[in-house]
Amino acid sequence: MPELRVDDPVPGADVFARMAPYVVIACDGERAIGYAFWQRYGANVHVVQLVVDPAARGCGAGRALLEEIRARALAAGCTRWFLYVMRDNLPALRLYGRTGFERALEAWALRIGWPQIDGLAGDGDAVAYTPDPSEEIAIAKRFSLVPELLAAIRARPHITFVALREAAALAGFAALDPTFPRVRPFRVIRTGLARALFEALRPHVDLARPLHVIVEEDRPLVDALLAAGAAVSHELYQLAAPLTVS
Ligand SMILES: CC(C)(COP(=O)(O)OP(=O)(O)OC[C@H]1O[C@@H](n2cnc3c(N)ncnc32)[C@H](O)[C@@H]1OP(=O)(O)O)[C@@H](O)C(=O)NCCC(=O)NCCS
Numbered sequence: 001m002p003e004l005r006v007d008d009p010v011p012g013a014d015v016f017a018r019m020a021p022y023v024v025i026a027c028d029g030e031r032a033i034g035y036a037f038w039q040r041y042g043a044n045v046h047v048v049q050l051v052v053d054p055a056a057r058g059c060g061a062g063r064a065l066l067e068e069i070r071a072r073a074l075a076a077g078c079t080r081w082f083l084y085v086m087r088d089n090l091p092a093l094r095l096y097g098r099t100g101f102e103r104a105l106e107a108w109a110l111r112i113g114w115p116q117i118d119g120l121a122g123d124g125d126a127v128a129y130t131p132d133p134s135e136e137i138a139i140a141k142r143f144s145l146v147p148e149l150l151a152a153i154r155a156r157p158h159i160t161f162v163a164l165r166e167a168a169a170l171a172g173f174a175a176l177d178p179t180f181p182r183v184r185p186f187r188v189i190r191t192g193l194a195r196a197l198f199e200a201l202r203p204h205v206d207l208a209r210p211l212h213v214i215v216e217e218d219r220p221l222v223d224a225l226l227a228a229g230a231a232v233s234h235e236l237y238q239l240a241a242p243l244t245v246s
Contacts, residue, residue, distance in 0.1 A: 122195030
């Protein structure tokens with residue numbers, strides 16, 4: 001986690017056991033010098049983690065790990081792969097560029113406390129509710145999400161889904177992991193509805209801890225959260241590419 005520069009708690013052995021079938025390891029002789037972890041969502045592959053031992057960087061291990069994932073994903077019939085990278089991570093950006101990835105969207109990891117959320121202006125009279133799994137296709141379509149990804153997030157322990165409805169129309173959606181606590185995705189059809197979506201999350205979290213919120217392709221929402229006092233943890237790109245033989 002420190003090598004990836006993320007605040008996530010270091011996963012326990014149970015989490016590593018769940019990851020294991022989708023982990024590839026680069027070796028120099030008997031010595032492990034890097035690993036990558038990927039996940040499959042329908043025809044989409046998410047390269048979630050990629051780390052090479054600092055002492056072994058620049059020797060092709062990162063490239064080899066990506067190529068192994070490519071081969072496995074192609075064999076599984078996948079057609080697209082994507083990942084998130086910090087905008088200042090030049091070695092990773094260079095490696096991904098060489099591998100064929102292109103910028104798909106902008107994302108921000110923000111931290112915001114409940115006192116700041118209390119200062120957010122809200123508008124409209126959206127109603128919050130717990131979406132039924134049968135609605136996930138519609139949610140995915142409305143907010144440009146991969147439906148299989150939503151199903152996978154729902155299947156994880158502790159996850160809470162909340163949605164907003166305005167009149168009869170879907171107006172917001174968030175998936176909360178209260179243990180971190182992190183919200184990803186967090187989507188609203190307009191900035192003024194963010195307050196209502198946070199309010200829907202409020203009963204599910206420890207109000208003393210700041211929320212980590214991942215915002216994608218929504219600069220006005222980022223600006224509103226920053227104006228309310230949120231802090232940027234990371235600026236990210238989502239990179240993506242069709243999966244083809246290299
Ligand atoms: C990003 C990372 C996985 C790259 O691993 P790596 O084994 O060094 O990568 P490779 O040796 O396969 O290098 C691939 C390309 O990147 C280049 N590269 C590697 N390290 C570099 C550096 N420090 N600066 C600039 N370019 C670099 C290589 O020259 C190579 O380019 P080439 O194709 O022109 O030869 C590694 O730097 C790392 O573990 N970083 C910390 C964790 C991290 O940031 N992970 C990615 C999160 S999105």
